[in-house]
Amino acid sequence: GEDVEQSLFLSVREGDSSVINCTYTDSSSTYLYWYKQEPGAGLQLLTYIFSNMDMKQDQRLTVLLNKKDKHLSLRIADTQTGDSAIYFCAESKGGYQKVTFGTGTKLQVIP
């Protein structure tokens, strides 16, 4: 079955790098996503990576995928207070398949 796990909380100082980790169980996952949710808001798609990729970089965001260990990480460079939010890791088998989310990691950025 599908299961996505994340640590619950991460605290970093402004200007440092943040690394949020995620593990998933379904080896047939094709797309892996990172979403951001700010208080009282819906989810914002930050980035996604195909399972045949190892890394994807998009401005301050770097996604690393270790398919063998089913481990996904999101690195945010030069973390800002505006990055404080809950970050969800998610996976799908692609196409129009449903997306399975983790429980979210709350990122706290200390000024």
Place this chain on the structure above:
Amino acid sequence: DAGVTQSPTHLIKTRGQQVTLRCSPKSGHDTVSWYQQALGQGPQFIFQYYEEEERQRGNFPDRFSGHQFPNYSSELNVNALLLGDSALYLCASSLTGGPYEQYFGPGTRLTVT
């Protein structure tokens, strides 16, 4: 370009009642998915609509039903409300056959008392 919109923003219902939530997808999108997000949890997939039919369904009882209209907008209906149905209901739209990116609306906060 309007993104995904949902109505109402907040709703309070009594146990046993029925509720209808509405969603308009992002312009150009033809697929709508609904998710339930309980407090402190990640969203859970309810079902997905494409071409006015339910294409996929998550592990939710038949009390949860939906509809998609010819203009791609969608409704989520929940009958016989339980206290445990209190949650944020999120609608997401995407384009079948296009790049698989789901765009989420701001959600409807349902409180069942």
